[in-house]
Amino acid sequence: MRLSALILDVDGTLAETEEAHRRAFNESFAAAGLGWRWSRETYAGLLRTAGGRERLRAFQSGLPEGERLAADAIAALHRDKTARYREIVAGGGLALRPGVAVLVARARARGLRLAVATTTGRENVETLTAACWGRPAAAVFDAIATGDEVAAKKPAPDVYRLALARLGLAPAACLAVEDSRIGLRAALAAGIATVVTPSAWTRGEDFAGALAVLPSLAALDLGRIAA
Ligand code: XBP
Ligand code: MG
Numbered sequence: 001m002r003l004s005a006l007i008l009d010v011d012g013t014l015a016e017t018e019e020a021h022r023r024a025f026n027e028s029f030a031a032a033g034l035g036w037r038w039s040r041e042t043y044a045g046l047l048r049t050a051g052g053r054e055r056l057r058a059f060q061s062g063l064p065e066g067e068r069l070a071a072d073a074i075a076a077l078h079r080d081k082t083a084r085y086r087e088i089v090a091g092g093g094l095a096l097r098p099g100v101a102v103l104v105a106r107a108r109a110r111g112l113r114l115a116v117a118t119t120t121g122r123e124n125v126e127t128l129t130a131a132c133w134g135r136p137a138a139a140v141f142d143a144i145a146t147g148d149e150v151a152a153k154k155p156a157p158d159v160y161r162l163a164l165a166r167l168g169l170a171p172a173a174c175l176a177v178e179d180s181r182i183g184l185r186a187a188l189a190a191g192i193a194t195v196v197t198p199s200a201w202t203r204g205e206d207f208a209g210a211l212a213v214l215p216s217l218a219a220l221d222l223g224r225i226a227a
Contacts, residue, residue: 003225004173005142006107007163008117009194010125012179012199015094015132018047024085025052028077047201050119050154050182051147053078086127096132097197103139106222107186115143117163117176117187119153121129122146143167154182160190175225177217181205195220 011017020121022043029036036059049058053074060068069077069221088094107114116125116137125144129137137144143166150158164171171191177197178184188209196210196219207213214220 001170001172003112003175003222004112004169005105005115005167005175007115007117007160007167007174007176007187008141009176009178009180009183010116010128011120012202013097013177013183013197014100015096015128016200017089018043018201020088020094021081021085024088025056025082027084031080032077043198044201047180048182052081052120054153055206074159077186079143079158082121082123085124089127089131090126092131094128097199097217099197099216099220103217103220103222110222113142113167113169114140114220115145115158115163115167116141117145119147119159122150155185155189157186157190160187160192164190175211177220181207183194184210206210 004037011021022038024039027144038059046055046059049055056074056078059076061111081212104114118125122137122144125137125146129140133140143163145159145162145166147153147159150156150162152158162174164174167174174185174192175180176192176194178187180202184194184196184207193211194209195216196213197209198205198207198213212220
């Protein structure tokens with residue numbers, strides 16, 4: 001079946017956003033008076049859990065019972081973290097990963113449609129497209145599926161299935177682009193062929209099942225895949 005659309009992951013794929021997420025988490029911990037601080041090493045391990053709220057829950061499951069926050073406090077902490085993340089990204093300094101802007105332009109030139117399938121929330125996608133393209137997300141992508149819209153986050157296929165439904169396309173007509181093993185598993189579970197471009201945080205993960213593993217999306221030859 002001819003290629004009709006690319007479905008792109010956000011964090012780690014469009015841009016190296018996880019350091020900004022980690023900074024936002026740590027700023028929200030300090031503002032809440034928590035003695036928590038996630039080092040890069042701790043965060044690298046926590047990234048095996050998709051979803052910031054789920055990541056907070058995974059982290060505190062290892063703490064003594066008396067140090068754990070109730071569900072509503074976790075939700076409030078994540079809302080604060082998200083507001084801080086958006087400030088950090090809106091403040092500038094975040095660039096698209098090499099090859100992303102060219103890939104998007106080349107896909108458009110080929111008449112391909114573009115979608116996003118991400119674990120993060122819609123507001124974070126909007127902040128990133130404003131920062132990196134100077135445009136709202138709907139002006140860059142034809143369909144946007146985010147983690148706050150689905151019951152199960154990656155590696156479950158839900159967010160990719162939502163992107164397919166919004167595109168009105170079959171999995172065989174699409175190519176997914178991911179940075180992580182979690183994301184690769186989600187796209188494959190939705191039946192979508194997937195190219196991986198490992199991020200600074202996911203290099204060395206097992207990408208078995210990927211159509212290709214590329215250091216940069218500048219190396220993605222749509223001509224070969226779209227043929
Ligand atoms: C990566 C994630 C997200 C971010 C943090 O998303 O797992 O949870 O790490 O963002 P992607 P939130 O699927 O785009 O790689 O705190 O908003 O979840
Ligand atoms: Mg990712």
